Amino acid sequence: MIHFPLLLLLSLVGCDGYKFLVYSPIFGYSHTNFMGAIADTLTEAGHDVTLLMPIMDTEQEKKTGVKLTKKIVKVPGDPRVIEMMRYEGEILKQIWTMEPSIFALMQIATNMTKSFTFQCEKVFSDEALMKQLEDEKFDVGIAEAFSICGLGEYPSQGIFDLIKIPASIVTFSGVHMEAIAAAIGEPIAPSYVPGAIAREGDRMSFVGRVKNVIDVVLDRKFFTNIFESEISAFRRRFGPQFKGYEELFVDASYVVTNSNPYLDYPRPMLHKTVPIGGIAVSIDPKKNKLSAEWDALLNERNTTVLVSFGSIAKSIYMPHKYMYANGVEEYPP
Incomplete structure (x- = not known):
């Protein structure tokens, strides 16, 4: 019996949570809400979470998507980004009445590519901010793959590398993204798996399959344009040895998507891909009380x-x- 109190005392080992940095640009509330839900889930589990939020859309500046996470670092928007977002806002006001135009769509896509690149430059060029974040000694960095600016892990490259974060996790607030799948070696099967922006289900005619292939190619091209533009910005600043976006995805420990495996179409996946669809939906009656x-x-x-x-x-x-x-x-x- 004498040994029992000693064994009990020895079993009381202190457990420290990890330090997470969540990179969440403010540009679309659904994206902010998803990243905020991840941050709050980690905070609720006892981890130390900091949210890094570059402000791309000033109209949504106060929408952080978090309720529990208190450490929030906001980065002012690049003036060029603010002007582009204002222009895009004027275009979207006309979306109900405007005629479909491939040129208008291409202009919006081009502006988004430039916006993410300019804002990325704004963040990694802030040496005081980079030093502040480096001193925090984060264990894990989490960033959404709408932009690769936050990705990279020490001794790889990217913002997480600049502040010496040893591990990274890629997220996406939509379903599986073809650009990520191609980078990490996950099969893409447009002949029977609808793409992220597909207009048909998994029972497609021959014409439907052709349309699905086109949708997959266009969606992948849209995101790779953003990624490559940001990589070019890093290389201009830090040299041509900077890795490509594909390697940044490969280096990430996990790819977390907002896909619900019970509702999504069946598809081949790697164990690296983890679907967590519904994480942003609260099922707590107290939190869901209506006004x-x-x-x-x-x-x-x-x-x-x-x-x-x-x-x-x-x-x-x-x-x-x-x-x-x-x-x-x-x-x-």
């Missing part, structure tokens, strides 16, 4: 259908003639 205004609105009828168009097609700019669509009229209250 008095919404509670009263939803109690006016037995059934209410809420239609959301996301952050691209904002309903505030919807013409009145669209507000009572024929499809909705077919379902009387």
